[in-house]
Amino acid sequence: MQKMPNWADVVLVPVLSLVLAAIISAIVILAIGHNPIDALGIMVKGALGNSANVSYTLYYATNFIFTGLAVAVAYHARMFNIGGEGQAYIGGLGAALACLYIPWPHWTLALIGGGVAAAVFGAAWAAIPAYLQAKRGSHIVITTIMFNYMAYPLLNFLLNGPIKAGGMEPATPSFAEAMHLPNLSAILGAVGISFSDRGPANFALIIALLACVFVWALIWKTKLGYETRAFGESESAAKYAGIKPTKIIMIAMLISGGLAGMMAINNVMGEAERLVLNAVEGAGFIGIAVALMGRNHPVGILIAAILFGILYQGGAELSAELRIPREMVTVIQALVILFTGALDNMVRMPIEKLFVAFGRKGAN
Amino acid sequence: MTAPAPAIELVGISKAFGPVQANKDISIRVMPGTIHGIIGENGAGKSTLMSILYGFYKADAGEVFINGQKTEIPDSQAAIAAGIGMVFQHFKLVENFTVLENVILGVEDGFLLRPSLTKARKELKQLSEEYELHVDPDAVIEEIGVGMQQRVEILKALYRQADILILDEPTGVLTPAEADQLFRILGRLREEGKTIILITHKLREIMEITDTVSVMRRGEMTATVKTAETDPAQLAELMVGRKVLLQVDKVPAKPGDVILDVQNLNVTDAQGVHRVKNVSFNIRAGEILGIAGVAGNGQSELLEVLGGYEKGTGTITVNGQPIDLTGKYSDGQSRRKRGIAHVPEDRQREGLVMNFSAWENTAFGYHSDPRYQKNVLFMDHAAIKADTAEKMERFDVRPPNPLLAAKNFSGGNQQKIVVAREIERNPDVLLIGQPTRGVDIGAIEFIHKQIVALRDQGKAILLVSVELDEIMSLSDRIAVMFDGRIMGERLPQDTNVQELGLLMAGVQGDAA
Incomplete structure (x- = not known):
């Protein structure tokens, strides 16, 4: 029994959630004495106004694609991987170590070497919670959260000691020039499109898009994806069919952690070109909201x-332009996450009921 | 004096869940002091109707009269106040409370428990004697059998002064002897002037005990007749809407070589409970071995070990070759490769992934089959879909749409999807558990025919069912399981329901 048409599920519900978030945000902006319409204008212009701004928007989006995919892959095996943040931190460490200690002669090789190292480190950070879940039944939500808390101090220690560059800042030295990934300006320039080079978007965007294709093919076209989805839908049925739970949990979590780790291609290799302490900036958590909103x-x-x-880049512009505290922008972002992610059912249920009610009338 | 008012009268009851019309304009009258049967297939709307009467659901339209009085029943408290008691299929008892404590639960008189308990004990004794219920008030629920637990449920209703008793599929968990005892109690209650509504899908029970019977089909009441004036064939036809064959047509078995041999099988579950105890049997080619038993006596675990997803100790051979019971190859896919197909007892939890489409479910368990792979990387969806469409047509699955999710098919059609998947693999051994549970009569007939046809092709079939009729009519040999052991083996032509019933209750009969 179809409850509501597919388009309502994928388009109508998220859009309505966004509208609700926008309305509450407007009230918040009004309350601090600004015009919400103007604020919206500044945000849109700040995110999409010129190609430099677009570059920032795409840079953030690239981060979120990696962490969103990470959450989605685990989700299809009914594993709630909250640890994207920590896995991205450790992925950054992997990328940094590969780029600092191996003298890649060309950025393409650095991309492969650093990317693989990032994925392996991220996967390894997810492997321990995955193993504990598969063999000991320790809940993956709890363990991945705890691993987030361990990732940050680990980096803090390393960046203040063993791999610290000279100077005050807790960061590694910059990677060699030859390893710098081309930015979006250079890539688009190669096909004759002029694009500002005053932005951080870089070759990692292309890797992120490829990762989307990879995940799509993996989940819906391969036997492994089939087994993963079967396990996620019904563990008892998967056992009956001879699908091994340990194998699925491990593989799904390794891929998930690997994807989160690969975010380092963007923020560490593509943008900072060194590893700084607060490299992930919460993108691991945003990935949860992105996966939820994107229906995995x-x-x-x-x-x-x-x-x-757009929300991130526009929000940054908004806080600079209106001199409202950065925290107010975070509130707006949180509202969007709240409505599209956590309160999804609040919008979904009434719409579903409406469709069922109208559907019945139509049938009679 | 005019005729007495009906104990229950429902007028024009309708109830819809979303687009599904569960009850459509239903009217019945049940006279006091009678047993009224309501029969219908799963999903016909019997339980919905009774839930409305008991205040769980609110009807969209219609009226309820109790003893001639129009009565609103917004919740179960109101139902109890109106003198209606309900015995659910799954008992609602506190497992570690005594019978007495369960009976007074929710109707304690005051703040202190002791006066209530004392009063209840006296009343309970009286009720027990009056209706021959034979229940020890101080027994703890988890230590008494299901039959007695059910009598506690009846006592609970009587203690709440119920004059009208609704029983929902009461014999599902009982041995034949326990069922007989229940029917004697129901007869006694009728003599005392109580009114009873018996919901069931078993024709035999209707014929045995009821005075009048209503048949439901697809949310509608198709007929209400006096039991004495009808027969099972007519009732079955009313339930299904066409003539059905109640007997399974089959020629005598021609058993060949031993295909499946099980020796000294033991299974201990994750909680450390010894579920299967030293079970040995074999099945020859072209033979159906039926395992009878009340649910929960080790049959499920037996199937799980044979199907490869539970560990066990002992020796199992297929065509003389041992199979792995604990190691690397003790999983469902390895079993399938060895020619063991398995229709599990619970299709919704095990046999199907309910959110998967029919074609995804058709590959389920066989998804490593080379025919289903496009290349080393990808599965061949087109091939699976084509295969599914073919199977759906051969097994008359409706609607024949491979893209539809399993949850959107009826129970019978879901089961056909599973049976088609397993039988069409041409296995050497077919394990089949509760093949017709929650399946409509039309599909039962079809699935039984398929099982017999597979036997006639010379396959070994292990049939586990809690439906004795099914065991009796399909099996070539019958083994009875009780408490993890095989109590005995019988030939269907040399035994009867009474003898099997005793074995199912753990009473060792004389070797026949």
């Missing part, structure tokens, strides 16, 4: 990631 499908995640990119 790569296309949805791509769209949701861009939306959150």
